[in-house]
Amino acid sequence: MAVVGALLLVAAAVLFLARRWECKRAIAFFHPYTNDGGGGERVLWCAVRAVQEMFPDVPCAIYTGDEATPSSLAARAWEKFGVKLHSPPQVVRLRTRNLIDPSNYPHFTLLCQSLGSIVLGLEALVRLRPVLFFDTSGYALTYPLARLFGCKVACYTHYPTISSDMVSRVSNRSSLYNNSGVIARRQVSFLLSTGKIVYYELMALMYGLAGRCANLAMVNSSWTLSHIEKLWKGARIVRVYPPCNTESLQELPLERSERELYFISVAQFRPEKNHDLQVEAFAMALEKLSAEKRPRLKLVGSCRNEEDAKRLSDLKSLCAKLGIQDHVDFHENISYTALRDLLGGAIAGIHFMIDEHFGISVVEYMAAGAIPIAHNSAGPRMDIVVDEDGDQKTGFLAATVPELASKMVEVLSMASSERLEIAKAARRRCHRFSERQFNDSFKQAMTMFHL
Incomplete structure (x- = not known):
C-alpha cells in the first residue's frame, strides 16, 4: 500500500x-x-x-x-x-x-x-x-x-x-x-x-x-x-x-588500379560489427587465390573505450593466428581525408553486422565506387544493396563466413569492366540516400x- x-x-x-x-x-x-x-x-x-x-x-x-x-x-x-x-x-x-x-x-x-x-x-x-x-x-x-x-x-x-x-x-x-x-x-x-x-x-x-x-x-x-x-x-x-553525406565521395573516380587491390571495412570496433568474422572470411578467400592475386584487407575504425581497444588487439592476434597478418592493415581514428582516400582505392567494402537497421557505411562504399559486400539482412538487404534499373546488380550479400569469402573471390575474379558497371549502378542508387x-x-x- x-x-x-x-x-x-x-x-x-x-x-x-x-x-x-x-x-x-x-x-x-x-x-x-x-x-x-x-x-x-x-x-x-x-x-x-x-x-x-x-x-x-x-x-x-x-x-x-x-x-x-x-x-x-x-x-x-x-x-x-x-x-x-x-x-x-x-x-x-x-x-x-x-x-x-x-x-x-x-x-x-x-x-x-x-x-x-x-x-x-x-x-x-x-x-x-x-x-x-x-x-x-x-x-x-x-x-x-x-x-x-x-x-x-x-x-x-x-x-x-x-x-x-x-x-x-x-x-x-x-x-x-x-x-x-x-x-x-x-x-x-x-x-x-x-x-x-x-x-x-x-x-x-x-x-x-x-x-x-x-x-x-x-x-x-x-x-x-x-x-x-x-x-x-x-x-x-x-x-x-x-x-548520408556522399557528395565528396561521388567525386572519386570509379576505376580502380589493378596494381594494389584491397578490401576495406569501415566501422567502430564494436562487437556487433563482427570484425572477427570478416577476418576469418578474408583468410578463407586468400586460400582460394593465387599468390600473385592476393589482395589486402584494410580495417578502419575507432575505439570508444577499453573494451573496444581490447577487441582491436584481439583482432590483430587473430590475424597472426590465421597467418594473414602481412595482408591486413589496421587504421584507427584516422581523419576523414584519409578515410576518403582509402575508400577511393578500395575494390570493395565489407559490412557484416547482422540486422544492421540501415547501414550508412554501405552507402558510403557505393558512393565512393567500392562494391559493397554486406550481411544478407535488414537495411542492406531491404533498402541499399538492391538492383538498380530493374536488374543491374549494385553489390553482394552474404549470410555466412564461407559465403562472404566466396563473394570476395567473385569480386576479385571479375573483369574490371564488369566491376565498373556494378560500381556505376551502386553510385546511382546511393542518390536516394542524400541529404x-x-x-x-x-x-x-x-x-x-x-x-
Missing part, C-alpha cells in the same frame, strides 16, 4: 507540474548526447535545419547533457557535418543524463535505461515545455510524459529498442551481442532463459504502448519500419532514409504539424 501511495503522489506531482503553465511556442529536440559524432547526430542537425526552414518564426531548442552553448552547437553542426543552421538553437542543459548511461547498469540494462529516461525526460520538460517535443535518440518512454505535459510528439527512430528478433534469439538460445553465452548455452537453467524471455516480452509491451503516444514517427529503413509497425500499432509511421532527399521527405512528413 505504501508503494501504491508513493506512486500516486508522484503521478499527482507530475500532473500538477504538467498543467502549471502553457506550452512555449518552441520545438525542442531530445538528444542527450550531442557529441557522439555518428549518423544519429547528423540526423539531428539536418532535422533542426529543416524545421528552421519550415517554421522560421518558431525557436528551436536542444535538450542535451553536454556542456554546450548555442554557438558551439551551431559550429559543431557545420564543422563536423557540414550542416549550416539558420540560427543557433537554444540549449537546455540536462543534469541527470547519467541515468541513461548503460555502464551504470550491468544487469537489466534496457529496463534501467528506460526508467532513467523517464526521469531525464521529466527534467527536460520541467525546464522547457515546448509545443513540439521531438525525440531523435530513441527514448520512447518519454513520449507519454510529453503528451501529459500537453506537447505534440514526433520522433526519428533509428532502430527499435526491443524487437521480435531479440526475443526470438533468446527463445532459440542464440548467442549474440545482446544475448550472453551464459544464457544461450543449452545446459543452462531453463529458468534463466524463460525469465529473460518474459523480461523482453514485458519490455516490448511497455515500449509499444509508449511509442503509440507519438503523433508522428519517422523511421530510417524498411526493416525498422516493419518492427515499429508491429510494436506501435496505430501510430503514424513514415520511412525517411537518413541523410536533399532526407530534407524533402522530412518536410513532407512534418506538414501534419501546424505550429
Whole structure:
C-alpha cells in the first residue's frame, strides 16, 4: 500500500507540474548526447535545419547533457557535418543524463535505461515545455510524459529498442551481442532463459504502448519500419532514409588500379560489427587465390573505450593466428581525408553486422565506387544493396563466413569492366540516400504539424 501511495503522489506531482503553465511556442529536440559524432547526430542537425526552414518564426531548442552553448552547437553542426543552421538553437542543459548511461547498469540494462529516461525526460520538460517535443535518440518512454505535459510528439527512430528478433534469439538460445553465452548455452537453467524471455516480452509491451503516444514517427529503413509497425500499432509511421553525406565521395573516380587491390571495412570496433568474422572470411578467400592475386584487407575504425581497444588487439592476434597478418592493415581514428582516400582505392567494402537497421557505411562504399559486400539482412538487404534499373546488380550479400569469402573471390575474379558497371549502378542508387532527399521527405512528413 505504501508503494501504491508513493506512486500516486508522484503521478499527482507530475500532473500538477504538467498543467502549471502553457506550452512555449518552441520545438525542442531530445538528444542527450550531442557529441557522439555518428549518423544519429547528423540526423539531428539536418532535422533542426529543416524545421528552421519550415517554421522560421518558431525557436528551436536542444535538450542535451553536454556542456554546450548555442554557438558551439551551431559550429559543431557545420564543422563536423557540414550542416549550416539558420540560427543557433537554444540549449537546455540536462543534469541527470547519467541515468541513461548503460555502464551504470550491468544487469537489466534496457529496463534501467528506460526508467532513467523517464526521469531525464521529466527534467527536460520541467525546464522547457515546448509545443513540439521531438525525440531523435530513441527514448520512447518519454513520449507519454510529453503528451501529459500537453506537447505534440514526433520522433526519428533509428532502430527499435526491443524487437521480435531479440526475443526470438533468446527463445532459440542464440548467442549474440545482446544475448550472453551464459544464457544461450543449452545446459543452462531453463529458468534463466524463460525469465529473460518474459523480461523482453514485458519490455516490448511497455515500449509499444509508449511509442503509440507519438503523433508522428519517422523511421530510417524498411526493416525498422516493419518492427515499429508491429510494436506501435496505430501510430503514424513514415520511412525517411537518413541523410548520408556522399557528395565528396561521388567525386572519386570509379576505376580502380589493378596494381594494389584491397578490401576495406569501415566501422567502430564494436562487437556487433563482427570484425572477427570478416577476418576469418578474408583468410578463407586468400586460400582460394593465387599468390600473385592476393589482395589486402584494410580495417578502419575507432575505439570508444577499453573494451573496444581490447577487441582491436584481439583482432590483430587473430590475424597472426590465421597467418594473414602481412595482408591486413589496421587504421584507427584516422581523419576523414584519409578515410576518403582509402575508400577511393578500395575494390570493395565489407559490412557484416547482422540486422544492421540501415547501414550508412554501405552507402558510403557505393558512393565512393567500392562494391559493397554486406550481411544478407535488414537495411542492406531491404533498402541499399538492391538492383538498380530493374536488374543491374549494385553489390553482394552474404549470410555466412564461407559465403562472404566466396563473394570476395567473385569480386576479385571479375573483369574490371564488369566491376565498373556494378560500381556505376551502386553510385546511382546511393542518390536516394542524400541529404536533399532526407530534407524533402522530412518536410513532407512534418506538414501534419501546424505550429
